[in-house]
Amino acid sequence: PGLLEPTSCLIRVVKSAPTLGIAIEGGANTRQPLPRIVTIQRGGSAHNCGKLKVGHVILEVNGTTLRGKEHREAARVIAEAFKTKEKDHIDFLVTEFN
């Protein structure tokens, strides 16, 4: 489904630091239906990657859609993706437009 978003882009964040280092707001049943990045912490993996930006809306995490997921569930999906030892990276499908 994400591939049909004309303005979406896939960003790979390598787990290069002990934290991911992003803050997100939004989720299903809120004013911001998909999680949006509101902060990127210096020194975190996301900051080191250099491609994730404040304002990016996260559509998918490692191919899992966040559409329809409430805030805590979306946050859990991202946290699990960072925690798992199976991959040394997380693939975020993001868009700059709401």
Added chain:
Amino acid sequence: REKRLTLPPSEITLL
């Protein structure tokens, strides 16, 4: 659109 306005703001989570 009116429905949107009634939706609550989201909490923020640091990950």
